[in-house]
Amino acid sequence: MQLRIKLLRPLLAVLAVTLGIAAATAPKRPLTHKDYASWRTIAGQKLSPDGRYVAYFLFPQEGDGEFVVRDLQTGTERREPAGVRPQPPARGEPSEPTPEAAPTTRGPILTFSADSRYVLFSIYPSKAETEAARKEKKKPEEISRHGMGIVNLTTPGAAVRIEKVATFQAPEEQGALVVYHKQSAAPPSGEGETAEDEDQRRGASSRPATPARRTGSDLVVRMLDSGAERTLPEVTEFQLARDGKLLVFSVGAKEEEKNGVFALALDANVDPRPLLAGKGRYARLSWNEQQNVLAFLTDRGESPSRFRLYGWKRGAADAEEWVGITSPGLQNGFQPSERGAVSFSRDGSKVFFGCARPQPRSSSSIQPSAADDERVVADLWHWKDGFIQPMQRVRAAQERNRTYRAVYHIQDKKLVQLAGPEMPEASPSEDGRWAAGISDLPYRSMVDYDTRYSDFYLVDTATGARRLAAQKRTGTPIWSPDGRYLLHYDDRQWHAIEAASGNRINLTEKLGVAFWNELYDAPGNPTAYGNGGWTQDGKYVLLYDQFDIWQVAPDGSSAECLTRGAGRRSRTQFRVVRLERDPRQRHIDPGKPLLLRAENIDTRDTGFWRTRIGAPSEPQRLLMGPKNYSAPTVAQKAEVYLLTASTFNEFPDLLVSGPDFKNLRKVSAANPQKEQLLWGTGELIRYKNLDGVPLSAALYKPENMEPGKNTRLLVNI
Numbered sequence: 001m002q003l004r005i006k007l008l009r010p011l012l013a014v015l016a017v018t019l020g021i022a023a024a025t026a027p028k029r030p031l032t033h034k035d036y037a038s039w040r041t042i043a044g045q046k047l048s049p050d051g052r053y054v055a056y057f058l059f060p061q062e063g064d065g066e067f068v069v070r071d072l073q074t075g076t077e078r079r080e081p082a083g084v085r086p087q088p089p090a091r092g093e094p095s096e097p098t099p100e101a102a103p104t105t106r107g108p109i110l111t112f113s114a115d116s117r118y119v120l121f122s123i124y125p126s127k128a129e130t131e132a133a134r135k136e137k138k139k140p141e142e143i144s145r146h147g148m149g150i151v152n153l154t155t156p157g158a159a160v161r162i163e164k165v166a167t168f169q170a171p172e173e174q175g176a177l178v179v180y181h182k183q184s185a186a187p188p189s190g191e192g193e194t195a196e197d198e199d200q201r202r203g204a205s206s207r208p209a210t211p212a213r214r215t216g217s218d219l220v221v222r223m224l225d226s227g228a229e230r231t232l233p234e235v236t237e238f239q240l241a242r243d244g245k246l247l248v249f250s251v252g253a254k255e256e257e258k259n260g261v262f263a264l265a266l267d268a269n270v271d272p273r274p275l276l277a278g279k280g281r282y283a284r285l286s287w288n289e290q291q292n293v294l295a296f297l298t299d300r301g302e303s304p305s306r307f308r309l310y311g312w313k314r315g316a317a318d319a320e321e322w323v324g325i326t327s328p329g330l331q332n333g334f335q336p337s338e339r340g341a342v343s344f345s346r347d348g349s350k351v352f353f354g355c356a357r358p359q360p361r362s363s364s365s366i367q368p369s370a371a372d373d374e375r376v377v378a379d380l381w382h383w384k385d386g387f388i389q390p391m392q393r394v395r396a397a398q399e400r401n402r403t404y405r406a407v408y409h410i411q412d413k414k415l416v417q418l419a420g421p422e423m424p425e426a427s428p429s430e431d432g433r434w435a436a437g438i439s440d441l442p443y444r445s446m447v448d449y450d451t452r453y454s455d456f457y458l459v460d461t462a463t464g465a466r467r468l469a470a471q472k473r474t475g476t477p478i479w480s481p482d483g484r485y486l487l488h489y490d491d492r493q494w495h496a497i498e499a500a501s502g503n504r505i506n507l508t509e510k511l512g513v514a515f516w517n518e519l520y521d522a523p524g525n526p527t528a529y530g531n532g533g534w535t536q537d538g539k540y541v542l543l544y545d546q547f548d549i550w551q552v553a554p555d556g557s558s559a560e561c562l563t564r565g566a567g568r569r570s571r572t573q574f575r576v577v578r579l580e581r582d583p584r585q586r587h588i589d590p591g592k593p594l595l596l597r598a599e600n601i602d603t604r605d606t607g608f609w610r611t612r613i614g615a616p617s618e619p620q621r622l623l624m625g626p627k628n629y630s631a632p633t634v635a636q637k638a639e640v641y642l643l644t645a646s647t648f649n650e651f652p653d654l655l656v657s658g659p660d661f662k663n664l665r666k667v668s669a670a671n672p673q674k675e676q677l678l679w680g681t682g683e684l685i686r687y688k689n690l691d692g693v694p695l696s697a698a699l700y701k702p703e704n705m706e707p708g709k710n711t712r713l714l715v716n717i
Contacts, residue, residue: 175244354403
């Protein structure tokens with residue numbers, strides 16, 4: 001028997017090699033619809049703070065996806081089921097929910113703990129669950145739409161999976177914990193629905209509905225190391241401090257006497273402390289940037305929709321009222337509104353909020369008369385309307401819910417309304433000293449045949465005084481970080497408006513290159529090539545021509561080509577890549593290297609270069625090649641970069657590298673089945689059109705195309 005086995009071993013070895021070669025040389029097959037359905041894309045990719053792990057989602061076009069986390073040191077991977085890819089919001093769905101809307105997530109979310117020991121990720125229903133629910137004709141709110149997974153990266157084992165999680169958050173700076181908000185239980189169809197609610201749901205009401213009181217759902221604090229949990233019932237909103245030591249939340253209880261805003265110290269075994277409590281709704285919990293002052297809105301003790309603005313200083317016993325119903329400083333009939341966002345100036349000295357007139361009585365509260373049976377409902381058109389009736393109808397809900405920005409100066413206890421019906425928008429500078437007023441009212445009727453125009457105003461936030469800065473301009477102005485200048489593009493040039501004087505300075509007319517898109521071929525003024533942002537000291541703004549980047553002082557005193565003309569000489573387009581590790585760092589640090597992404601417009605090679613603000617020489621080339629390199633992201637506490645590279649034949653799998661991009665390493669394989677499929681080749685071709693203008697195009701040829709044989713050509717223009 002042993003002799004037979006010894007004699008068979010060479011034969012088995014030859015057979016194994018033969019089968020391997022046959023598998024490797026198996027003919028490729030054409031793509032089918034099943035291949036399209038199984039083709040996977042990468043979503044939500046992120047590096048851990050220490051740069052050791054990369055995590056991402058893999059979703060097929062149809063079917064269940066998975067969550068993947070990879071140890072970049074050992075190469076080991078852990079995979080968890082993630083369900084069906086979430087659908088994007090429906091067209092026309094508001095991007096910012098009202099305070100009374102249940103919290104939702106729009107796409108797959110993953111986050112690492114601050115110490116990189118845990119990763120949290122979204123879970124969605126499986127395809128089987130969604131198909132079964134569809135067959136049973138269940139409504140979307142009756143399906144468990146979201147869940148949360150927790151992976152301990154320091155120990156083996158499956159993820160902890162928690163169902164019916166609407167949203168979750170981990171502290172950014174420290175603390176091995178997560179706070180997650182459970183989904184609200186959906187009421188049976190029609191339960192508690194008034195005639196007005198039905199009108200609103202069907203889009204039939206012409207009046208704004210009074211927001212219904214919403215009962216909250218469980219908010220759970222989970223310690224990641226021990227798994228211990230603490231449940232806070234009937235929570236509507238929450239804010240977790242970055243240091244992980246404090247949680248503030250609002251309660252919307254069935255017993256309204258239990259409503260309020262509460263603070264819970266997470267580093268001590270104590271009960272939540274009420275900051276303000278009692279019957280009413282509490283909304284728009286908002287920290288200042290330092291997270292030592294909290295602002296919120298409430299109609300406690302008032303009739304519905306009569307909101308006040310409150311503030312709480314961290315460590316204080318109670319919240320204090322900042323703005324009431326009759327506080328001086330608002331226009332006649334205006335009051336704080338829960339429909340507007342609440343935010344602080346950068347230094348925390350000013351708080352901005354929305355105000356509006358009280359909503360009128362709902363149509364359901366008006367008793368119908370006998371004559372109503374013969375009433376004719378019609379749209380009335382008028383030639384002086386700003387927008388034509390179809391646009392008015394589309395914008396009706398937005399206009400009903402419109403609020404106008406106001407500011408409260410905390411130290412001076414002074415309230416100033418900045419915007420109003422005559423000037424609908426006011427965008428404050430980061431320091432809150434000024435606001436840019438914007439009004440399109442005089443030009444709304446022109447949108448049918450022209451572009452959108454607006455008048456720009458400079459608004460003093462201390463007094464509310466307005467000064468007209470520019471008339472009939474396009475675009476949206478951008479504040480400098482120091483609040484001294486407004487930047488805007490108009491009439492093919494970049495301009496700066498000095499806030500103190502109102503002087504308007506043309507920044508680009510004398511620079512000898514075009515800052516507008518020279519290939520723009522649509523009616524109207526051409527768009528700008530764009531800008532790379534401000535330096536954080538406000539001394540310079542980076543402006544793009546077709547190829548190069550210009551470093552321009554907003555007062556017009558200096559302008560120089562930061563890339564020293566290297567882009568134009570080589571027909572390579574340079575653009576700034578933002579690599580800020582701190583999400584609150586919104587501008588360019590002039591003392592740090594500046595990473596640029598480059599693309600040659602002739603060869604379409606891409607890559608990365610490096611320079612500095614004020615650099616005397618051309619940018620330093622780091623990487624350039626015949627691939628499409630994506631803009632990278634960087635780990636928060638390590639010099640580890642994450643990016644993709646793709647060609648017609650190469651899927652954009654994830655790559656990691658150091659800051660010089662010398663050793664790119666592939667760390668994902670989303671679609672290994674591609675090697676079994678007939679694919680093709682792609683190449684750039686150049687030709688001249690009928691006017692003799694040189695043009696370029698991409699030509700894609702199938703892999704099984706026979707040379708010399710006529711093949712059909714599909715032209716996409």
